[in-house]
Amino acid sequence: IPTHIYADAKDASRAVAREIADLIREKQGAGKPCVLGLATGSSPKTVYAELIRIHREEGLSFRNVVTFNLDEYYPMEPDSLQSYVRFMKEQLFDHVDIPEGNYNIPDGTVRVDKVADFCRAYEARIESYGGLDFQLLGIGGNGHIGFNEPGSLINSHTRLMMLDHSTRAAASMDFGSLARTPRKAITMGVASILAAKRVVLLAWGERKAPVIRGAVEGTVTEHNPASYLQTHPNALFVIDEAAASELT
Numbered sequence: 001i002p003t004h005i006y007a008d009a010k011d012a013s014r015a016v017a018r019e020i021a022d023l024i025r026e027k028q029g030a031g032k033p034c035v036l037g038l039a040t041g042s043s044p045k046t047v048y049a050e051l052i053r054i055h056r057e058e059g060l061s062f063r064n065v066v067t068f069n070l071d072e073y074y075p076m077e078p079d080s081l082q083s084y085v086r087f088m089k090e091q092l093f094d095h096v097d098i099p100e101g102n103y104n105i106p107d108g109t110v111r112v113d114k115v116a117d118f119c120r121a122y123e124a125r126i127e128s129y130g131g132l133d134f135q136l137l138g139i140g141g142n143g144h145i146g147f148n149e150p151g152s153l154i155n156s157h158t159r160l161m162m163l164d165h166s167t168r169a170a171a172s173m174d175f176g177s178l179a180r181t182p183r184k185a186i187t188m189g190v191a192s193i194l195a196a197k198r199v200v201l202l203a204w205g206e207r208k209a210p211v212i213r214g215a216v217e218g219t220v221t222e223h224n225p226a227s228y229l230q231t232h233p234n235a236l237f238v239i240d241e242a243a244a245s246e247l248t
């Protein structure tokens, strides 16, 4: 997987935001929507901050941007403190001119017997726009992309996933305790991610170094779902020096 290593997350995020801004403008020029797959968590925050700066200082418009988030906890109310709806509004959507109907986030309030229908409709909606032009990813310490935990298959689609203990432990900081942390999430599948025309994965810090090494240099394996990106023709890892420290 092509890997670009930067001194720090800020430098790296500037480069990624620039690529996204260029893509939005290119699609604008062609009179087309720009379809972005987005991630939450700490890694993309600096990319979103830079996109907001480009919107304010360079007049980049998001009117033609359509977004699909990777995942949402289940169950989850959109106005909860920990919801990814709230996260995306706070980190990006409330600060740019994206039309309200243009962003899509898996619905954490769907009745359990309707989840499968919801997941099919989510994928169909992505396809109705001609698929994702660009997918932004973080990576879990266990190699998860979206909430495709180890064991997820390369042909998996959007579905309800049981979260790994390590994922819940990391999230428990936000929820106050492990007991209050959801056990499940709705996530786009590995196949949904691999169908994007371009995939850029972000990783910052030493904590991610072992899993980055596995994903980039190891075999393609369900034990490290990010390794599936080795099969994508146009994927890029954008990482800082600490996350690169175990690459040979």
Ligand code: F6R
Binding pocket: 038, 039, 040, 041, 042, 043, 044, 070, 071, 137, 138, 139, 140, 141, 144, 145, 146, 147
């Ligand atoms: C979030 C998501 C997750 C995170 C991953 C890394 O939408 O899909 O895969 O990207 O857990 O999280 P951070 O960036 O907080 O280390």
